[in-house]
Amino acid sequence: MKINASRSSSTRLDRSRHAAPQVFEQLREMILSLELAPGTVLSRADLATRYGLSQTPVRDALMKLGEEGLVDIFPQHATVVSQINVTSALQAHFLRRSIELEVVRTLTEQRDAALINRLRETIVGQAELLDLKNYEQFSLLDQAFHRQMYKAAGVPQLWDLVRRLSGHIDRLRRLHLPVEGKTMDVVRDHTKIVDAIEQGDVEAAQEALRNHLSGTLNQIDQIRTSHPNFLADD
Incomplete structure (x- = not known):
């Protein structure tokens, strides 16, 4: 399963705040609600497109999710929502x-x-x-x-x-x-x-x-x- 970068329902960001924490918060809630189920592939490029950002804040958000064990990061390959x-x-x-x-x-x-x-x-x-x-x-x-x-x-x-x-x-x-x-x-x-x-x-x-x-x-x-x-x- 792969996240659809064209979705727009959760992509609004507050431009007065740093982007990475907001991307982290939104993805975290989507993972906890199982909207992003275990096994979902999170493409850095697709997420950057979805949020209208460079890949740097997306990478930072994914790394923080990795620290919480909510995603598995395979360098140069993929980031996947972890199993429970x-x-x-x-x-x-x-x-x-x-x-x-x-x-x-x-x-x-x-x-x-x-x-x-x-x-x-x-x-x-x-x-x-x-x-x-x-x-x-x-x-x-x-x-x-x-x-x-x-x-x-x-x-x-x-x-x-x-x-x-x-x-x-x-x-x-x-x-x-x-x-x-x-x-x-x-x-x-x-x-x-x-x-x-x-x-x-x-x-x-x-x-x-x-x-x-x-x-x-x-x-x-x-x-x-x-x-x-x-x-x-x-």
Whole structure:
């Protein structure tokens, strides 16, 4: 599979900003959403044409994607969207779980009513999308839910760190999201987390979080069966 350089839907760039970070951000989101599936060939020349740029910022963007393990770069040959590395996904999950267990502990001790209201509003937004199967917007609200918690706990930079390291597990979650009942499970999990925070129950909040974050990893075998060419173990 090869990316179509003639597409124009994602090529707009803010000319007041450096080009390479914008190309990186757009390609990264396309990879995480699986719009660019594992195995897609990314031609530097085609991307330069698509974005109306020289090849230098495109090369820089691809190198940064390579640093995150989202593309495999074969010098003088091709750049290919990488398979989903299960080992990397497991490590990213371990890191995120470790951090967020402390995040929910902090929030449960604070019991900030304004934060609780904001989190519930985000859950309502997700619930409204259940019947629409708008997985892209649902995923954005899922990220917003967790980002709000990191910010309220005073560790927003750790959210940025987790996001940088979560490319493989994010793609697993995106494959899992359309499975029947998964989006409802997410809404239910988020509600349990917020209920426990509001009640000041640290143990319940942490248990709800553990269950929430482990849902996709418990389905790896099924995801592998459905998408055998997308996953790699190392």
